[in-house]
Amino acid sequence: MAISSKMKIFAEKSSWIRKMFEQGGKMKAEFGAENVFDFSLGNPDAPPPAQFDQVLAKIAADNGPGTHSYMPNGGHLWVREAVAGQMAKEQGVKVVASDMLLSCGAAGGINVIMKSLLNPGDEVIFLAPYFVEYDFYVDNHGGKSRVVQTDENFNPDMAAIREAISEKTKAIIINSPNNPTGQIYSKEILAELGLLLTEMGEKFGSTIYLISDEPYRKITYDGIEVPSIFAAYSNSIIVSSYSKDLSLPGERIGYVAVHPGISEKAELVSAMTLANRILGFVNAPALMQRVIAELQGISVDNERYARRREAFCQILTEAGFDFVPPKGAFYIFPKSPIEDDVAFCAILQEEKILAVPGRGFGAPGYIRLAFCVPDETIAGSAAAFKRAYQKALKA
Structure with a gap:
């Protein structure tokens, strides 16, 4: 074969x-x-957004020395500073450039996280319904998937999550606003989830990471705002992209950000930066990095x-x-x-x-x-x- x-x-x-x-x-x-x-x-x-065309034209016209060169694997420092500033506004927690890296979309970011966190046999929990590619991303790096069903309104079932957590649990991935349901988890639900993960981590003597996949964060209705993950749990990681809020899915530009108070932050960020390189991404697209730096806070x-x-x-x-x-x-x-x-x-x-x-x-x-x-x-x-x-x- x-x-x-x-x-x-x-x-x-x-x-x-x-x-x-x-x-x-x-x-x-x-x-x-x-x-x-x-x-x-x-x-x-x-x-x-109209601003995208204007910024893209301006940046594409700039062909100075080093414009298209390699860069630090985590991305240009000044771009990460711009994204971190916007994240701090959204999360209500101070985020700085050293808390994050730029990735080839959210999919690339999740693979970077999995590569950095998982030992063979470690388990990652998903809440069904979930984006099916999560299964493959976890398997890519030797992990095992554990699927937990949500309730009748597609909100997390805390009792079911508690039952699924074991000494092998390394992380849980949530997606809010959710694909495929459109559900948004409330501030109260996220706080309850954070308390549960803290309790279960203490029970098993481990750190259980909360990974929030947020490419739809800015596409909401009826005045609803997406609550802060960082406010709910310190051992949390946010991964997102500009595929939906700037309508740029083909440009493959996103980011990963860790909570400033996350356990062993320096080691984790260092591992993710290395993973960004050795998974073959090397760095996020240089042109798009420069573009999104000027479009923070802008969306479709x-x-x-x-x-x-x-x-x-x-x-x-x-x-x-x-x-x-x-x-x-x-x-x-x-x-x-x-x-x-x-x-x-x-x-x-x-x-x-x-x-x-x-x-x-x-x-x-x-x-x-x-x-x-x-x-x-x-x-x-x-x-x-x-x-x-x-x-x-x-x-």
Whole structure:
């Protein structure tokens, strides 16, 4: 066999998101893109803020000595200082450049964290539904995944988390605003989680790290703000990117920041900086580092996502779906009208709707719908959703 047995298995169970996206491409070629309602991929379609174009043009015109050279593996110091200043405002805790590094997106950042923290067999807890790639990131570095289900509103189930923690637990990854549910964990929930991790760390004589994956932090609705992770727990790490709030997913620029009071901070930051290099990233893209340094506090206009959320929620409600309205991000996670979410996605495809089965996120019985799509795609899908729902009930 040309490829490893592990990669063969991974390929067979790889992301349902990509599978459905590729199926959508085939359907669009067959029926015409305007006749297919593709809600499979969370690819932000809001244009980057106007300031981005201005800054990019200015920086691209600067071709002075060393502009495109290697740099410290953690990123340019002055860029980290700019990002740290913004983080301090968001977190309510003083963050400085030495508390962080720049990464190749949030995905690169999580791999850097896993490489730095995990010994073979260490366990990392995820809260389902969760972004499926977490499984692969943990496996990349010899760890083991432990999946814990959330409650009926997709909030952390503290009793279930307590039960899952053991002497092998190294970290728990949370994602708020959440992909795929749009849930945002409250300040009170985060404080309770912080107390639980402190208690369990003392019980097992270990440090349990809270890793918060926050690429959707600035995409929220109804005036809701994302609470500070750093205020809730000192052994916390934030990883994020500019993929969603600046609509730059293809530019692969993000960051990792540790709580200023985290255990063995200097050693941890040093390990992550080394991991950034030896994982092959070397450093985050130089051009994008310089760009984001001038765009701190800037984000896309959420109004288009808010408008689509309202329209989509109305369509799904009228069709009969049961769902928790999202507080952030750009996904809705309705219950499937039948137990088999894959079978229901097949019924949706008959109506030319592309959705992702909930089992792809560790939560069978649901479907994920991304509403970062044109308004006409959402509006045009209303009758098709009604037909699919009724067809499922009769199946």
